Amino acid sequence: MTPQLxxxxxxxxxxxxxxxxxxxxxxxxxEIHALLGENxxxxxxxxxxxxxxxxxxxxxxxxNGSQVDIANPNAARALGIGMVFQHFNLFESLTVAENIxxxxxxxxxxxxxxxxxxxxSERYGLPINxxxxxxxxxxxxxxxxxxxxxxxQNPRLLIMDEPTSVLTPQEVEKLFETLRRLASEGCxxxxxxxxxxxxxxxxxxxxxxxxxxxxxxxxxxDETPKSLAEMMIGSALPVTKKxxxxxxxxxxxxxxxxxxxxxxxxxxxxxQNVTLTLNRGEVVGLAGVAGxxxxxxxxxxxxxxxxxxxxxxxxDGRDVGRDGxxxxxxxxxxxxxxxxxxxxxVPEMSLTANTLLTWHHKGQVKRGFVDLAEVSAQAITIRxxxxxxxxxxEAEAKSLSGGNLQKFIVGREILQEPxxxxxxxxxxxxxxxxxxAIRQAILNLSATGAGVLIVSEDLDELFEICDRIxxxxxxxxxxxxxxxxTSIEELxxxxxxxxxxxxxxxxx
Amino acid sequence: MDGLDAAITILVGAIRAGxxxxxxxxxELIAEKSGVLNLxxxxxxxxxxxxxxxxxxxxxxxxxxxxxxVAAGMLMSLVFGVLTLxxxxxxxxxxxxxxxxxxxxxxxxxxxxxxxxxNGLKPLDIPVLSDLPVLGPLVFGHDLxxxxxxxxxxxxxxxxxRSRAGLILRAVGESHDAAHALGYSVIAIRYMAVLxxxxxxxxxxAYLSLVYTPQWAENMTAGRGWIALxxxxxxxxxxxxxxxxxxxxxxxxxxGLHVQALGFEVSSHLVxxxxxxxxxxxxxxxxxxxTKIRLNAxxxxxxxxxxxx
Numbered sequence: 021m022t023p024q025l026x027x028x029x030x031x032x033x034x035x036x037x038x039x040x041x042x043x044x045x046x047x048x049x050x051e052i053h054a055l056l057g058e059n060x061x062x063x064x065x066x067x068x069x070x071x072x073x074x075x076x077x078x079x080x081x082x083x084n085g086s087q088v089d090i091a092n093p094n095a096a097r098a099l100g101i102g103m104v105f106q107h108f109n110l111f112e113s114l115t116v117a118e119n120i121x122x123x124x125x126x127x128x129x130x131x132x133x134x135x136x137x138x139x140x141s142e143r144y145g146l147p148i149n150x151x152x153x154x155x156x157x158x159x160x161x162x163x164x165x166x167x168x169x170x171x172x173q174n175p176r177l178l179i180m181d182e183p184t185s186v187l188t189p190q191e192v193e194k195l196f197e198t199l200r201r202l203a204s205e206g207c208x209x210x211x212x213x214x215x216x217x218x219x220x221x222x223x224x225x226x227x228x229x230x231x232x233x234x235x236x237x238x239x240x241x242d243e244t245p246k247s248l249a250e251m252m253i254g255s256a257l258p259v260t261k262k263x264x265x266x267x268x269x270x271x272x273x274x275x276x277x278x279x280x281x282x283x284x285x286x287x288x289x290x291x292q293n294v295t296l297t298l299n300r301g302e303v304v305g306l307a308g309v310a311g312x313x314x315x316x317x318x319x320x321x322x323x324x325x326x327x328x329x330x331x332x333x334x335x336d337g338r339d340v341g342r343d344g345x346x347x348x349x350x351x352x353x354x355x356x357x358x359x360x361x362x363x364x365x366v367p368e369m370s371l372t373a374n375t376l377l378t379w380h381h382k383g384q385v386k387r388g389f390v391d392l393a394e395v396s397a398q399a400i401t402i403r404x405x406x407x408x409x410x411x412x413x414e415a416e417a418k419s420l421s422g423g424n425l426q427k428f429i430v431g432r433e434i435l436q437e438p439x440x441x442x443x444x445x446x447x448x449x450x451x452x453x454x455x456x457a458i459r460q461a462i463l464n465l466s467a468t469g470a471g472v473l474i475v476s477e478d479l480d481e482l483f484e485i486c487d488r489i490x491x492x493x494x495x496x497x498x499x500x501x502x503x504x505x506t507s508i509e510e511l512x513x514x515x516x517x518x519x520x521x522x523x524x525x526x527x528x
Numbered sequence: 529m530d531g532l533d534a535a536i537t538i539l540v541g542a543i544r545a546g547x548x549x550x551x552x553x554x555x556e557l558i559a560e561k562s563g564v565l566n567l568x569x570x571x572x573x574x575x576x577x578x579x580x581x582x583x584x585x586x587x588x589x590x591x592x593x594x595x596x597x598v599a600a601g602m603l604m605s606l607v608f609g610v611l612t613l614x615x616x617x618x619x620x621x622x623x624x625x626x627x628x629x630x631x632x633x634x635x636x637x638x639x640x641x642x643x644x645x646x647n648g649l650k651p652l653d654i655p656v657l658s659d660l661p662v663l664g665p666l667v668f669g670h671d672l673x674x675x676x677x678x679x680x681x682x683x684x685x686x687x688x689x690r691s692r693a694g695l696i697l698r699a700v701g702e703s704h705d706a707a708h709a710l711g712y713s714v715i716a717i718r719y720m721a722v723l724x725x726x727x728x729x730x731x732x733x734a735y736l737s738l739v740y741t742p743q744w745a746e747n748m749t750a751g752r753g754w755i756a757l758x759x760x761x762x763x764x765x766x767x768x769x770x771x772x773x774x775x776x777x778x779x780x781x782x783x784g785l786h787v788q789a790l791g792f793e794v795s796s797h798l799v800x801x802x803x804x805x806x807x808x809x810x811x812x813x814x815x816x817x818x819t820k821i822r823l824n825a826x827x828x829x830x831x832x833x834x835x836x837x
Contacts, residue, residue, distance in 0.1 A: 073709070093711035109706035111699045113823045122699050123710050126692055155823070286819040 030079035102170025305482035358444030406431030423454030546778025552756035555728025562721035567623025570753025571630020576733030601730020648742025701826030762811030
């Protein structure tokens with residue numbers, strides 16, 4: 021049988037890094053093929069080459085038995101290649117039908133297209149209203165729009181770039197049904213992910229990339245998640261050690277009491293009656309699909325937005341609802357924002373200067389003058405204790421890899437010995453090694469008696485390190501359950517907002 | 529002069545006074561919908577006005593003058609486009625510089641033309657129709673450029689909300705990264721939008737120097753370019769509201785003159801200020817729905833784009 025797609029010796033070099041080194045990849049018609057690798061392994065570059073966004077320096081692309089040159093995304097689409105991006109390419113102020121129309125070749129009638137969208141959505145189980153504006157859709161619905169945009173062009177190959185990071189477990193199952201159905205009709209699927217159990221469940225074959233090179237080809241069904249992970253990172257999987265069965269004390273450090281906060285951005289989420297208690301020595305996880313109020317809640321907790329009433333937020337027994345971020349920091353709150361570059365750090369400034377950002381009330385500034393030697397010493401301490409790999413503390417924040425910068429930011433906050441540490445998506449886009457180090461640092465901090473609140477989309481991560489887990493959906497917070505008393509299925513249901521029936525927290 | 533005649537005079541006057549703003553605002557609206565903020569409207573208008581006037585004096589044809597004004601406006605906007613779109617300079621600073629440049633350049637070019645008399649563009653005189661009562665002066669008695677402004681409004685509204693090209697333009701203004709990823713040429717589309725804005729600003733200038741007050745005076749736009757910019761924002765990037773705002777501005781300008789002519793003791797400075805204040809207040813009040821603003825505002829407005837994928 022002729023392969024649908026056959027990449028031979030694809031090489032792409034960027035200044036200072038070899039993104040793809042003689043990569044070969046073969047996808048048969050109707051096959052679901054996994055492309056597996058860590059962040060920075062070269063998956064994105066390879067996919068961009070297939071979709072015509074990036075031109076390879078060397079190598080050949082064979083499509084259905086003949087060699088092709090894919091100059092741009094239009095050429096890729098003309099061949100029958102469709103792609104669902106990790107970061108959706110959708111226009112919020114336009115309707116579903118308009119968005120789909122923009123993604124396909126001109127010369128079609130919008131009314132006819134609308135009908136076609138209806139047919140496809142029915143046939144593949146992707147319910148959507150073509151006339152709705154994108155900004156009113158949930159993340160899962162937005163992904164459907166992206167998929168339908170590909171399907172209206174009858175693709176021969178569908179590329180899915182980390183499609184499940186934004187979905188609830190139930191939505192993931194539905195997506196898999198759709199993909200299996202497509203594959204059974206002869207459409208090839210190139211599925212990019214680092215979630216190993218998903219790849220085992222869905223994919224027929226896999227190609228593993230590490231540092232730009234193909235390191236393995238295998239059938240995921242014959243492998244274990246552990247063996248897949250080892251192919252991916254090239255060494256044994258780091259294990260996080262959790263102190264066993266600590267007794268949780270009921271000593272509230274951070275209390276949200278009926279926090280109600282209308283959205284500042286008209287397209288944002290209104291936080292409604294959010295109630296949560298974080299106790300001493302406890303790690304609490306907040307799960308949920310992105311865009312359900314996580315950003316708003318983080319801003320309300322760290323003080324970027326003030327609560328309407330000062331008693332809605334208590335920090336170690338004091339009402340802080342009307343205190344600004346600086347005042348909350350002085351009272352023992354530390355915060356790792358969800359964006360490393362731009363909010364967690366100033367990209368163009370050195371690590372030293374970035375240390376000062378949150379350390380200036382810790383004796384680094386004396387009588388209005390910055391004690392540069394002291395700041396620099398502090399930056400060096402963070403670098404050494406948290407194994408931040410960089411040329412030196414004078415390196416610009418943006419020159420560090422995601423994992424190293426995140427280790428630096430987390431280290432900067434932890435070394436302040438906060439009473440309460442809030443983290444937004446701490447391991448998002450971080451390599452496996454750094455993620456394990458960050459989780460371990462969080463556990464170590466909680467062992468010293470601090471309370472830690474983690475907002476994350478990664479349920480496996482939350483189950484690994486949290487004592488209790490709550491779910492945020494449409495601006496409302498579910499009860500927080502002991503990790504041992506809940507399951508991925510239950511949290512999945514809660515993520516779609518169905519927790520009215522759940523009884524009040526069974527915490528502590 | 530009875531009430532009806534006075535009302536008709538004011539309405540016709542409002543349309544005439546508002547037309548330069550209609551041109552400039554529609555042009556800027558298209559540029560901004562593509563994501564480009566060009567603060568050089570005032571400068572482009574002035575250069576359009578002076579070039580249109582000079583060419584009319586030289587060739588004796590007001591029509592050639594109008595075409596020259598359009599070309600001059602486009603040339604000015606091309607300078608802006610090369611700087612901001614190709615060389616990625618800051619749009620706000622470049623736009624301000626363009627206005628300052630336009631003020632100086634037009635004054636320099638126009639020195640010898642101050643006070644030169646010309647025959648401006650006259651209202652159309654359609655037999656029978658123009659002589660109809662009420663309808664005659666209101667519908668059939670305008671000059672050619674006013675009819676062009678009506679057509680331009682219809683074309684812009686149709687283009688933005690009914691055509692695929694308009695959909696692409698709005699998409700580019702909403703998210704240039706997404707548009708680029710889908711294979712659209714963000715830079716080329718923005719160049720066209722900026723050039724359209726320049727052409728409209730040139731036309732607006734020509735209306736001032738060749739029709740509204742057929743003469744050249746230094747800085748004769750008197751801040752109308754800035755008002756056009758404000759109109760676009762306060763009209764929340766919707767052509768209908770921008771048009772309404774333009775005529776409101778024109779109407780209050782004309783009424784102020786009439787109030788003075790009737791002999792009321794009002795400071796002329798206050799009268800001159802009123803249209804600016806009233807237009808902004810009215811538009812701000814009718815357009816204060818935050819969600820609508822967020823949906824109509826081009827989300828990537830003013831942000832430089834570099835295809836670095």
